[in-house]
Amino acid sequence: MDLLRFITAGSVDDGKSTLIGRLLYDSKNILIDQLEALEKSTKNRDDGSVDLALLTDGLRAEREQGITIDVAYRYFTTPKRKFIIADAPGHVQYTRNMITGASNANLIIILIDARLGVVEQTRRHSIIASLLKIPHVVVAINKMDLVEYSQDIFNNIVIDYTEVAKQLGLSDVTYIPISALDGDNIVDKSGHINWFKGKPLLEFLEDLKIENDINLTDARFQVQFVIRPQTDDLHDYRGYAGKVISGVYKKGDKVKVLPQDFETTISTLETGGKEVEEVFAPQSVVIHLSNDIDISRGDSIVKADNLPQVNNELEVLLCWMDDKPLMPGNKYLLQHNSRLVRAVVKNVEFKLDVNSLQRQPVEGNVKLNEVVKATIKTASPLVYDGYEKISENGSAILIDETSNSTVAAVLIKS
Amino acid sequence: MSSYHLNYLEQLETESIHIFREVAAQFEKPALLFSGGKDSITMVHLAKKAFAPGKIPFPLVHIDTGHNFPEALEFRDWLVNQVNAILIVRKVEDTIKQRSLTEPKGKFPSRNWLQTYTLLDTIEEFKFDCCIGGARRDEEKARAKERIFSVRDEFGQWNPKLQRPELWNIYNGRIHKGENVRVFPISNWTELDIWNYIRKEKIDLPSIYFAHERKVIEHEGQLVAMSEYVQPAENDVVLTKKVRYRTVGDMTCTAAVESEASTLDEVIDEIIATRISERGETRIDDKVTEAAMEDRKKGGYF
Numbered sequence: 001m002d003l004l005r006f007i008t009a010g011s012v013d014d015g016k017s018t019l020i021g022r023l024l025y026d027s028k029n030i031l032i033d034q035l036e037a038l039e040k041s042t043k044n045r046d047d048g049s050v051d052l053a054l055l056t057d058g059l060r061a062e063r064e065q066g067i068t069i070d071v072a073y074r075y076f077t078t079p080k081r082k083f084i085i086a087d088a089p090g091h092v093q094y095t096r097n098m099i100t101g102a103s104n105a106n107l108i109i110i111l112i113d114a115r116l117g118v119v120e121q122t123r124r125h126s127i128i129a130s131l132l133k134i135p136h137v138v139v140a141i142n143k144m145d146l147v148e149y150s151q152d153i154f155n156n157i158v159i160d161y162t163e164v165a166k167q168l169g170l171s172d173v174t175y176i177p178i179s180a181l182d183g184d185n186i187v188d189k190s191g192h193i194n195w196f197k198g199k200p201l202l203e204f205l206e207d208l209k210i211e212n213d214i215n216l217t218d219a220r221f222q223v224q225f226v227i228r229p230q231t232d233d234l235h236d237y238r239g240y241a242g243k244v245i246s247g248v249y250k251k252g253d254k255v256k257v258l259p260q261d262f263e264t265t266i267s268t269l270e271t272g273g274k275e276v277e278e279v280f281a282p283q284s285v286v287i288h289l290s291n292d293i294d295i296s297r298g299d300s301i302v303k304a305d306n307l308p309q310v311n312n313e314l315e316v317l318l319c320w321m322d323d324k325p326l327m328p329g330n331k332y333l334l335q336h337n338s339r340l341v342r343a344v345v346k347n348v349e350f351k352l353d354v355n356s357l358q359r360q361p362v363e364g365n366v367k368l369n370e371v372v373k374a375t376i377k378t379a380s381p382l383v384y385d386g387y388e389k390i391s392e393n394g395s396a397i398l399i400d401e402t403s404n405s406t407v408a409a410v411l412i413k414s
Numbered sequence: 415m416s417s418y419h420l421n422y423l424e425q426l427e428t429e430s431i432h433i434f435r436e437v438a439a440q441f442e443k444p445a446l447l448f449s450g451g452k453d454s455i456t457m458v459h460l461a462k463k464a465f466a467p468g469k470i471p472f473p474l475v476h477i478d479t480g481h482n483f484p485e486a487l488e489f490r491d492w493l494v495n496q497v498n499a500i501l502i503v504r505k506v507e508d509t510i511k512q513r514s515l516t517e518p519k520g521k522f523p524s525r526n527w528l529q530t531y532t533l534l535d536t537i538e539e540f541k542f543d544c545c546i547g548g549a550r551r552d553e554e555k556a557r558a559k560e561r562i563f564s565v566r567d568e569f570g571q572w573n574p575k576l577q578r579p580e581l582w583n584i585y586n587g588r589i590h591k592g593e594n595v596r597v598f599p600i601s602n603w604t605e606l607d608i609w610n611y612i613r614k615e616k617i618d619l620p621s622i623y624f625a626h627e628r629k630v631i632e633h634e635g636q637l638v639a640m641s642e643y644v645q646p647a648e649n650d651v652v653l654t655k656k657v658r659y660r661t662v663g664d665m666t667c668t669a670a671v672e673s674e675a676s677t678l679d680e681v682i683d684e685i686i687a688t689r690i691s692e693r694g695e696t697r698i699d700d701k702v703t704e705a706a707m708e709d710r711k712k713g714g715y716f
Binding site for chain 2: 001002003070071072073074075077081082084096097099100103104211214216224225227228229234237241242243248270272273280281282283284286297321333335336337338391392395396397399401404405406409
């Protein structure tokens, strides 16, 4: 049994909360006392039915205002898979939250209201999916019950969205007509939509192949923590602890330590305190090297025959996430996995309109939820790959040293 | 399919170990909050794996309400000895005296709220900049929205509207003096994941997690153990039942479930079969208001 992480994008009006509630409810992941609490808060509804959307409304502040403030994580399990849902609010001002939820996702479910078709919000969510290179996209065309389960309406939306997907380079897109409210094509095949030959949503999520989402070709590893017990029996023990970002490492591999540019070999590999012959992404491991070199947190260990880039000037896409605008010339801290360096945003080239993907000139400072193309200069070199090649080695955050806030998501161009 | 593949428990484990190592690297004085329950026992196991063959590079801190199950305390001391860790115990009892706090009254007097005072005092005393907690996002609505690195102000308060975006696997633990970070390495685990992992890794647990005979009082459908802290009222019926605990908190606010499960396999089978959530079944204090947890977290609770 493996693990699939997905994000749902859409607003309350698209039936996003109802969809998640339905997935949890129909896959029997909602328990009696949670249902009772739900019934208690829905007893004022006219028809007496439970409002599945309420299952996903978390904080009292949100319930009072009828809005979603932040990304919420939900969990459910079927006999085939464990699922983690990042439930992100869909409003324009919450691009920040959507990026947060999308950054770890294998898949995104984009909800479209069958009555409205592809709208501005659909494009915005799709653009974020394409920027963050989410490997799989499901377009769930919801509220089919309100369009009499019309195959023509479904087909037209598919034609419209195929155009969007083509523009954005989204390759793996699956379309499913659903009614979250009634449960059509969520867990069971819908009797109302006989013309649809695909799998219902849950079955699709259970069967989707995700093994290839992890890059096992290009070996990348960054030191998180140096384990040096310095006890009598472990006097000379020096292990480099970290998570394999991508690829496979074997005992005896010829490796390079970057940015020092020192060549050595792997002498021992460990996971959980036990010696192993090989390790692979995304395992948390300990690497030992044959030579005693000065290595610390943030340094990279890669295979000598497959090198990343090493540079202190980076072309990046920045998604600005702070209320305070980006001040050109201000110094920030850039955190690339465990490597922390000082950085300055040198040049902001253009702004990307997240509704149209058009490049626009930047007037004034870069503000919250804006996505810009920029150049970053770092105080010491970064060991990285383009985000498109190895997302986890091509992503970083900017931190405002005075507030300690995370102010931007950084996608490095190769 | 390649053999380079992790199942879901291995994926959860690798993520948690990564988080533990970030804590050790980013903070000067972290501590692991140890309650004696299965979640904190699992965390100790993960921390051991994260830093093997070295020792766990932070102390275990137990905020002792004084209402513990004796079996849990005994197990705590055994475990600390086993992993060669440093244990710090601070008692709610002492905080109540020092600060002349008012003890909650009632039949099942929970010191849950008061724990927050002792915790904040302990953070202050040792200048902890990070407290590792065993909260899981599946436990409760307010938890579902909390980050893995959750920044608290100098009053220990959580502000849900001002959370830092948490992107990819990059954790920003930078704080100002006086603030601290609560880190939740098992955020993405569910109750069943914890049990399955305990089985897979053969982790030892206190005996009260398995079926045993105990004198209990039946209170609004929940079974509460008789102890020096909980005495029957006149019209209470005291029963002897075969029970086990699904969570281990205070004797005053944790309910037992009737059970015949004496092995891990049997416990897991029973949990899969139950249709009631962990907190709903066993925590008496969460039922008070619908937003009980949200309020406690905002007040500096774990």
